[in-house]
Amino acid sequence: MVAHPRVLVADDDSLFLRAVSKALTGLGARVVQAENGAELIERLADEGPFDLVVTDVSMPWMSGLEAMYASRLAGLAVPVIVMTALAHERIPTKVRALGGRAVLLRKPFDLSSLKAAVTLLLNSETPNVRSRALPTPIDAATPGTNRDDQWADR
Amino acid sequence: VSSSFASIVKTLMKIVKGQNGLAGRAGTALTDTPDTDRDLLCRQIEDVDHASTSVFEAVASLPESSVRAVLQAIAVQARHLTSAEFAAVGIGVNPRRPFDPWVISGISHEQALTIGGYPRPVGLLGLVAKENKPIRLRDLREHPDHFRFMPDHPIMTSFLGVPLRYQGRAVGNLYVANKRGASEFTEHDQRLLEMLASKAGVAIETARLYAAEGMQHAWLQTVIDQMPEGIVLMDAEGRVTMQNRSMLSLVTSDRHERDRFGNLITVDLRQVSGERVSPDNLPIVRAIVHKATTHGDEYVVRRSNGRLVPVLVSAAPIFTTNGEVAGATMMLEDISTFKELERLREEWISVIAHDLQQPISTILLMADALLQSGLTDGVEDDIRHIRSAAARLSRMVNDLTDVSQVEAHRMRISPSLVDLVRLVQDVVTRMPEMLSRTSIRPPERGHLFVLADAERLEQVVANLLSNAEKYSAAGTEIQIDISENDREARVSVTNYGTAVLADELPHLFDRYFRSRAVKTSPTRGLGLGLYIAKGLIEAHGGRMWAESDASGATTTFHFTLPLEAYELLPSTMVPAAEETTSSAGDEPEE
Numbered sequence: 001m002v003a004h005p006r007v008l009v010a011d012d013d014s015l016f017l018r019a020v021s022k023a024l025t026g027l028g029a030r031v032v033q034a035e036n037g038a039e040l041i042e043r044l045a046d047e048g049p050f051d052l053v054v055t056d057v058s059m060p061w062m063s064g065l066e067a068m069y070a071s072r073l074a075g076l077a078v079p080v081i082v083m084t085a086l087a088h089e090r091i092p093t094k095v096r097a098l099g100g101r102a103v104l105l106r107k108p109f110d111l112s113s114l115k116a117a118v119t120l121l122l123n124s125e126t127p128n129v130r131s132r133a134l135p136t137p138i139d140a141a142t143p144g145t146n147r148d149d150q151w152a153d154r
Numbered sequence: 155v156s157s158s159f160a161s162i163v164k165t166l167m168k169i170v171k172g173q174n175g176l177a178g179r180a181g182t183a184l185t186d187t188p189d190t191d192r193d194l195l196c197r198q199i200e201d202v203d204h205a206s207t208s209v210f211e212a213v214a215s216l217p218e219s220s221v222r223a224v225l226q227a228i229a230v231q232a233r234h235l236t237s238a239e240f241a242a243v244g245i246g247v248n249p250r251r252p253f254d255p256w257v258i259s260g261i262s263h264e265q266a267l268t269i270g271g272y273p274r275p276v277g278l279l280g281l282v283a284k285e286n287k288p289i290r291l292r293d294l295r296e297h298p299d300h301f302r303f304m305p306d307h308p309i310m311t312s313f314l315g316v317p318l319r320y321q322g323r324a325v326g327n328l329y330v331a332n333k334r335g336a337s338e339f340t341e342h343d344q345r346l347l348e349m350l351a352s353k354a355g356v357a358i359e360t361a362r363l364y365a366a367e368g369m370q371h372a373w374l375q376t377v378i379d380q381m382p383e384g385i386v387l388m389d390a391e392g393r394v395t396m397q398n399r400s401m402l403s404l405v406t407s408d409r410h411e412r413d414r415f416g417n418l419i420t421v422d423l424r425q426v427s428g429e430r431v432s433p434d435n436l437p438i439v440r441a442i443v444h445k446a447t448t449h450g451d452e453y454v455v456r457r458s459n460g461r462l463v464p465v466l467v468s469a470a471p472i473f474t475t476n477g478e479v480a481g482a483t484m485m486l487e488d489i490s491t492f493k494e495l496e497r498l499r500e501e502w503i504s505v506i507a508h509d510l511q512q513p514i515s516t517i518l519l520m521a522d523a524l525l526q527s528g529l530t531d532g533v534e535d536d537i538r539h540i541r542s543a544a545a546r547l548s549r550m551v552n553d554l555t556d557v558s559q560v561e562a563h564r565m566r567i568s569p570s571l572v573d574l575v576r577l578v579q580d581v582v583t584r585m586p587e588m589l590s591r592t593s594i595r596p597p598e599r600g601h602l603f604v605l606a607d608a609e610r611l612e613q614v615v616a617n618l619l620s621n622a623e624k625y626s627a628a629g630t631e632i633q634i635d636i637s638e639n640d641r642e643a644r645v646s647v648t649n650y651g652t653a654v655l656a657d658e659l660p661h662l663f664d665r666y667f668r669s670r671a672v673k674t675s676p677t678r679g680l681g682l683g684l685y686i687a688k689g690l691i692e693a694h695g696g697r698m699w700a701e702s703d704a705s706g707a708t709t710t711f712h713f714t715l716p717l718e719a720y721e722l723l724p725s726t727m728v729p730a731a732e733e734t735t736s737s738a739g740d741e742p743e744e
Contacts, residue, residue, distance in 0.1 A: 013512050019519040026523055058508075085511035087504055087555055089566045108515035108548050110541075111522030 003028070005051035005122055008043055010034035010067070011083070012059040020054060020083075023111055027118060037062025044071050050078055052121060057084040057091065065094050072098060079121035081105055081114075201235055201346075222255050224361040228354045229259035232330050235350060236343040239332035240310065245358065247283040247324050249276045261308065268306040275327070277301045282315035282327045288348060290314045292338040294331070314339040316347045320355040328354065384421075384465075384486035390479055391415065392442050404455045404463065404486060413439055421486070422456040423467070426563050437469030441482035445471045448484075452563070455486065464493045496562045503558040510551045517544040553682045557665065560689030567607035567693050574602040574611075574643055574715070575636055581615045582634075588619055592632045602636055604643050604715045606694055614687045618647040618711050621684065625709050627651035642696070642714040654702040654709045662700050663688045684711075691715070 007029040011017040014035065021031045032047055034040040038061035044050065053071075055064035062070075068080050082095045085107035095104040103117045225243040233241035240260035244253030252272035261269075275283045278299045282289050294300050294313035303309065310331040317324045328351050333339050375396075378385055384401030388394055392415025405420040413419055413433040423431040433439065437448040448469040454462045469484040521541040525534060559565045575596040582592050596602070622632045626649035635646040654662065661667050666681040688698040691713045698713040 013516070016512055016516045016519075019516045019523070022523050023519050026526055083515075085508045085515065087507065089568075107511045108518045108544070110518050111526070114519070 004030050005118075006030050006032065006049070007052045007054060007118075008032045008034060008040065008047075008050045009054045010037070010040040010059065010064060011056040012036055013056070016056075020114070023114055024054065024118070026111075027115055029118075036060045037064060037067040040064065040067045041070060044076065044078075048076075048078075052118065053078050053080040055080065055082060057082060057086055065091075065098075068098055068102075077101065079103075081117050081121065083107055083109070222257060224354075224357055225255055225257040226259070228328065228350065228357070229257050232328055232347060232350055233259045235346045236314065236330045236339060237334045237336075238314075238330035238339070239334055240308070240330065242329045243318070243326065243354075244273070244275065244279065244329075245318075245326035245362075247275055247326065249274055249280050249284075253279075253326065265306065265308075269304050278313070279315070279327065279329065282317055282329070283324050286317050286319075286324050288314065288316040288344050290339055290341075290344050312336075312338040314343055314347060316344070316351045318351050318355045318358060320359045325355060325358060382488070384488070386438055386484045387481060388415070388417075388438055388442060388483075389481045390442070392417065392439070395481070400488075401486065404457065404465075404488075406456060406458045414443075415439070423465075424454045424456055424462070426452050426454060426464075428454070436484075437467050438482050438484035441469045441471045441484070442479060445479060447471070450487075452489075453486075464489050493562075500558045500562050500564065503554060507551045507555045511548060514544050514548045514551070517541075518548075553686060556686045556689070557682050560686055560693075563693075565689055565693040567610055567690070569605045569607055569694070571603055572606045572608045572611060574604050574606075574645065575600065577608060577611055578615055578634055578636060578645065581612050581619065585616070585619060588623060588632065591629065592619070592634060594634045594636065596636050597638055602638055602643050604717065606715055607690075610690045610694075614690050614713065615645070615647075617683045617687045618645075618713075621711065622647050622649035622709075625649050625651055625654065638717065640717070642716050644712060644714045646710050646712045648708055648710040650706075650708050652707060652709075654700060656702065656704070659700055659702060663698070687713075 005028070007024050009017060009020050009024065009031055010033070011020065012035055017033055017035065021033055024031050029052075032043055032050070034043050034055075036059045040053070040055060040059075041062065044053070044067075053068065055068065057064045064082060068082070071078070077099070079101040080098060081103050082091075082098070083105045084091055092104055095102050101121060103121060105113060105117055225245070229241040229243045232238070232243070238260070240258070242256065242258045244256045246253045252274045254272060256272040258266055273279055278289070278294055278297055278301075281299050291297055291313040293311045295311065297313075312333045313329070313331050314333075315327055315329045318326045318328055328347060330339065330343075330347065333343070378396070378398045381398060382400055384404050385396070385398045386394060386401055387396040392413070394417045397420075401421070406422040411419045411433060413436060419433060419436070423436060425431065431453065434443070437446075437451070440446040440448070446469075448467055450466045450468055452464065453467050454464050456462055466487040466489055467484065468487075469482060471479045472481045472483060474480045518541060521537050521544065524537050525541075529537070556565070575594070578594055582588055582594065619632065619634075626632060630650040633648045635644075635648070637644050637646075658667075663684050665685045667684070691698045694715055696713055696715040698711070700709065700711045702709045
């Protein structure tokens with residue numbers, strides 16, 4: 001894993017953007033922020049390369065998924081963590097469509113889940129990352145309730 | 155009206171022809187009549203006989219005929235029999251209410267209109283009813299009970315009135331006035347009229363019953379036709395006897411199948427899953443064949459244009475007084491509007507859920523970041539509390555989302571092959587406080603594969619375990635049995651302690667239900683866990699129920715999953731109802 005990976009974080013909820021950025025910084029990352037999908041594209045183009053993109057799905061101007069499809073089409077294979085609180089059943093498929101180096105993280109997630117996802121994506125040299133571990137439950141006392149913290153592994 | 159006139163004409167022709175019948179018997183009863191009058195009398199009696207026959211014919215031709223038509227026939231015949239200028243029949247004996255109906259013969263319709271409304275059984279007319287015996291007068295105007303005629307009323311002099319009786323009680327009166335060719339009605343006229351009246355009483359009563367029933371039928375038909383629900387009626391032989399307009403609006407023209415009774419199946423009824431309901435399983439067929447009652451079950455009707463209409467179906471057999479099936483009725487209630495509201499609510503809930511999860515995410519991540527930054531033990535504890543409260547809040551939001559999906563039958567599951575034994579073991583392992591007291595009894599071969607959504611199934615098992623924990627006495631064993639038969643896999647979770655009260659058993663799976671037996675828990679949920687668990691199991695095609703044994707102080711929750719559904723599951727899991735509602739679109743939006 002890169003010592004201080006450059007991570008681009010995008011979320012339109014500024015409080016959450018701060019929280020994720022802080023958490024990632026705590027994990028040793030150098031964070032660049034974007035507040036919407038259009039900004040995400042801009043930063044990717046202007047301030048790259050990045051080791052990792054962490055993005056929300058629903059954002060103004062362009063969704064995180066759209067932005068990442070666009071960058072994939074542009075030949076950018078940067079690993080991506082897609083975060084969402086949407087319960088839409090098609091999202092896992094859409095994340096899978098971004099290729100192997102993409103992971104879905106359901107909101108809310110805790111620091112250990114984020115860490116696991118980051119580690120998984122940055123430690124893997126192969127373009128097809130497969131999940132090996134179940135995500136850490138946000139509340140160990142009640143497993144099963146955090147079913148949404150799932151990985152898109154194909 | 156035309157048919158009643160036709161019957162009157164027919165009647166009159168028969169009267170003119172004249173034949174044998176009652177004449178013989180009546181003739182012997184009137185042997186005291188002077189010989190000179192006998193021939194005439196016999197002919198008149200024959201006339202009465204035929205007159206009454208025609209009355210009965212008029213009745214027999216019901217329901218085309220009406221009470222009014224029957225009365226009209228009686229009036230015409232009374233007039234003919236007694237050579238009267240006018241005749242009238244009035245039903246009713248209450249002096250405060252007009253005769254209804256009141257039928258006249260000898261006065262034109264226009265003339266009757268100018269006279270005014272129906273008379274009441276008062277004065278002379280009322281006296282006949284009141285005295286309940288015939289009154290015969292040379293000049294009615296001289297009678298003390300006679301009121302003045304209305305201005306346009308024809309002048310009447312000679313009068314004969316007899317009561318119409320049915321089973322001994324007066325139901326109305328038959329009047330004739332102005333004897334042609336004589337100054338007054340004779341005693342013979344009176345007898346003839348009485349004989350006619352006795353026949354007419356029965357005829358009128360029959361006609362009235364017919365009319366009442368006909369009215370009821372017509373009323374029922376109108377009411378049923380106006381009902382927004384689709385209604386089908388079948389008789390005991392399974393013949394469709396009625397379908398209302400709403401039902402016809404659900405009819406599909408492209409089906410040519412027949413049910414076991416030979417009725418063309420015009421409504422394409424399907425399970426919510428999209429599976430067609432076989433002819434023998436149609437609720438109305440089951441009502442007749444198995445006396446089975448269906449109450450508000452959800453189905454969808456596929457219209458010719460492919461549109462699916464969500465409906466609630468009720469069906470029930472109709473029993474005769476001696477308990478035989480006389481037929482069956484089925485009712486289809488279009489709940490599209492309700493479903494649309496349900497969909498909007500679900501959409502709204504998912505938006506709310508999304509918005510709520512966002513700040514919860516922030517709290518969780520921030521709390522975790524704080525915990526990493528090195529704090530005093532006291533502060534660290536406080537932050538852990540904040541963290542677990544946020545986690546609980548998040549679970550509640552998930553529960554609300556799940557409930558709205560269960561309610562709308564839109565619970566999505568992504569099935570894969572899952573080892574039930576392994577899954578249960580995993581869940582127990584992840585609940586450290588349960589691990590030591592839970593024993594798992596797997597089936598003999600040690601594994602049991604089912605086609606299921608692993609995460610959802612984990613949710614169910616975890617819910618049952620935490621539920622068992624709530625009901626059990628501290629430290630007692632919680633037992634999980636995993637078994638199978640040739641059709642289904644079964645998981646049973648048993649706890650010892652306070653048994654769930656028998657009267658609470660059926661309500662355990664209700665939303666927001668809380669048992670009186672449950673220990674007060676510091677981490678109260680919304681009371682949705684079992685409701686959701688059951689909904690999840692049902693979305694898998696399984697069943698969930700609870701049993702309690704008060705003597706052994708045990709409570710067991712069971713759920714089953716179908717084993718034969720390996721191929722079936724993926725297709726049936728796609729809710730057919732999706733076609734009815736507009737899709738949420740490909741791209742998820744906030």
